[in-house]
Amino acid sequence: MKKETRVNHPPVVELAPDNRPVVAPIHQSVKYTFPTVAETLRHSRGERPGYEYSRISNPTVRQLELLLAELQGRDDCLVTSTGVNVIAETLLALTRAGDHVLCAIETYGPTRRILGRILGRFGVTHTLVSVLDLPAIERELAARPTRLVIFESPSNPITRIADLPAITALARRHGALSVLDNTFAGFHQHGEYDVDFYLHSLTKYAAGTGDVMGGAVIAAAPLIARLRPDFRLFGAALDPHAAFLLLRGIKTYFVRYRHQCRSALEIAGFLAAHRAVERVHYPGLPTHPQFALARAQMRDFGSIVSFDLKGGAGAGERVADALELFALAASVGATDSLVLAPQMIGTPGLSAAEATLSGITAGTVRLSIGLEDPADLIADLDQALGRLDSGDLKGA
Numbered sequence: 163m164k165k166e167t168r169v170n171h172p173p174v175v176e177l178a179p180d181n182r183p184v185v186a187p188i189h190q191s192v193k194y195t196f197p198t199v200a201e202t203l204r205h206s207r208g209e210r211p212g213y214e215y216s217r218i219s220n221p222t223v224r225q226l227e228l229l230l231a232e233l234q235g236r237d238d239c240l241v242t243s244t245g246v247n248v249i250a251e252t253l254l255a256l257t258r259a260g261d262h263v264l265c266a267i268e269t270y271g272p273t274r275r276i277l278g279r280i281l282g283r284f285g286v287t288h289t290l291v292s293v294l295d296l297p298a299i300e301r302e303l304a305a306r307p308t309r310l311v312i313f314e315s316p317s318n319p320i321t322r323i324a325d326l327p328a329i330t331a332l333a334r335r336h337g338a339l340s341v342l343d344n345t346f347a348g349f350h351q352h353g354e355y356d357v358d359f360y361l362h363s364l365t366k367y368a369a370g371t372g373d374v375m376g377g378a379v380i381a382a383a384p385l386i387a388r389l390r391p392d393f394r395l396f397g398a399a400l401d402p403h404a405a406f407l408l409l410r411g412i413k414t415y416f417v418r419y420r421h422q423c424r425s426a427l428e429i430a431g432f433l434a435a436h437r438a439v440e441r442v443h444y445p446g447l448p449t450h451p452q453f454a455l456a457r458a459q460m461r462d463f464g465s466i467v468s469f470d471l472k473g474g475a476g477a478g479e480r481v482a483d484a485l486e487l488f489a490l491a492a493s494v495g496a497t498d499s500l501v502l503a504p505q506m507i508g509t510p511g512l513s514a515a516e517a518t519l520s521g522i523t524a525g526t527v528r529l530s531i532g533l534e535d536p537a538d539l540i541a542d543l544d545q546a547l548g549r550l551d552s553g554d555l556k557g558a
Contacts, residue, residue: 185410186222186225186406186409187222188222188402188403188405188406189213189216189220189221189222189402190222190402190403191216191220191402192215192216192217193214193215193216194212194213194214194215196212202214216399216402217394217397217399218394218399220399220402220405222402222405222406222409223241223399223400223402223405225405225409226241226400226405226408226409226412227239227240227241227378229409229412230349230362230368230378230380231380233349233350233353234344234349234350234353234360234380235353235354236353236360236380236381236382237381237382237383237386238380238381238382238383238385238386238387239378239379239380239381239386240378240379240386240389240390240393241364241376241377241378241400241405242376242377242378242393242396242398242399242400243375243376243377243398243399243400243401243404244363244365244375244376244377244398245345245361245362245363245364245365245366245375245376245377246272246276246363246377247377247398248361248362248363248377248378248379249270249272249273249276249343249361249377250276250280251379251389251392251393251396251398252341252359252361252379252389253273253276253277253281253310253312253341254280254281254392254396255388255389255392255393256309256310256339256341256359256388256389257281257286257309257310258286259284259285259286260285260286261285261286261287261309261310262286262287262288262289262306262307262308262309263277263281263286263287263288263289263308263309263310263311263312264288264289264291264299264302264303264308264310264311264312264338265277265288265289265290265291265311265312265313266290266291266292266293266312266313266314266317266324267290267291267292267293267512267516267519267520268292268293268313268314268317268318268320268322268520268521269293269312269313269314269317269343270314270318270343271510271511273312273343274290274511275511278511286309289302290512290516292519292520293313293314293315293317293322293324293329294322294452296325296328296329296332299311299329299332300332303332303333303335303336303338304336307336307337308333308336308337308338309338309339310338310339310340310341311329311332311333311338311339311340311341312340312341312342312343313329313341313342313343314342314343314344314345314346315342315344315346315347315352315459316346316347316445316456316463316464316466317346318346318466318528319443319466319468319502319507319522319526319528320443320468320520320521320522320526321346321443321444321445321450321464321466321468322443322452322521323445323450323452323455323456323459323460324342325455326342326352326355326357326459327355327356330355330356330357331356333358334356339358339359340356340357340358340359341357341358341359341361342357342359342360342361343361343362344357344360344361344362345361345362345363345366345367345494345495346464346466346494347460347464348367348415348419348462348464349362349367349368349412349415350416350419350461350462351459351460351461351462352459352460355459358381358382358385359379359380359381359385360378360379360380360381361377361378361379362377362378362379362380363376363377364376364377364378364408365377365493365495366493366494366495366496367415367418367419367495368408368411368412368415369407369408369411369495369496370411370412370414370415370418370495370496370497371411371496371497372493372496372497372498373407374404374407374408374411375404376400376404376405376408418497418533419462419465420462421533422465422495422531422532422533423446423462423463423464423465424536425465425531425534425536425539426444426446426463426464426465426466426467426529426531427444427446427447427463428536428540429467429529429531429536429539429540429543430442430444430446430447430467431447432540432543432544433467433469433543434447434449436544436547437555438471438472438473438477438547438550438554438555439469439470439471439472439547440469440470440471440472440523440525441469441470442467442468442469443467443468443469443470443521444463444466444467444468445460445463445464446463446464465494465495465530465531465532466494466528466529466530466531467528467529467531468526468527468528468529469526469527469529470523470525470526470527471504471525471527471550471554472525472554472555472556473525473550473553473554473555474504474523474524474525475503475504475505475524475525476554477525477550477554478503478504478505478524478525478526478527479503479504479505480546480549480550480554481503481527481543481546481547481549481550482501482502482503482506482527482546483503484545484546484549485501485542485543485546486542486545486546487499487534487538487539487542488500488501488529488539488542489501490502490503490506492506493530494530495530496530496532497532497533498532498533498534499529499530499531499532499534499539500529500530500532501527501528501529501530502527502528503527504523504524504525504526504527507522507526507527507528508522509522
């Protein structure tokens, strides 16, 4: 064999059946081959296992999908290149012209924009209601056939808690599928409830270090089978190396998540006692309006702490600028702590009435708690809040 040929056909190295790597290898290949045309066609017909093209499936990606499905308590999963992509693909795959979607007003902004700007162009309508307003949810479901009910819990950014048994029962009664953005709660929570589809941004707690992106939809195998043909056509497959990094990151998921939750509770308690703070939004605090519901539904209360400053947006900007350990950055779930000032949150796309209903105020600040020592984070918050003047302490 000429050397020009050998570099494209290197020697094959095979492991003995009883000799496996402790860390699974990255299957960084787009194409897979079978020994004959007949076997290739058998695979295409679904008559034998295997892989053919990584846009459709890949061993490393599949390992991640199976792990996530098991963590969430379901049979199957599909992963994509980003969190917002998996939201878009799921909504596109599950709806058609003339369908109606009921969406919680507290839901992630891009989710609302996908419904309005993209699905709306193709004849899909949607209605916004508060996830807290069960009578309104029931009225809307009774008023017209509804294809999907989409919501999140805890919500972004003020950690409202959805009554999962009640909402899923209403959806089931009226023939709607339930879609829960479960990113803030994590993969180990809410699996026992009658949710049809769980959405996750893998960029957050799965990766954990803020250096890789991905998205996942998790459901029973027959429901995932309904999505798979469309997902293959959209083409936003997760790269095998990203899947490997996510598999590596998720090894420390429970250690990270639980540490972050403990720190978040401690920080929420500090903020609740501070004179510059009007209100703290953290479901682990007994003062949270839905503390009892959160305690009943969740094992851990999450790493997101939001609070409303008496001094409004100006105070929020000054505090965010003064923080030294919190990076001014979007996303959550990373090992480093992050802050969003009120000017970085806002209520884009919502009417004045809807913005009021969302519970986000002019002084809402969101913290994502990382792995730093909570005492250091509290000291940083204390010095930043200490820079506010007397007007900020009394309210705008």
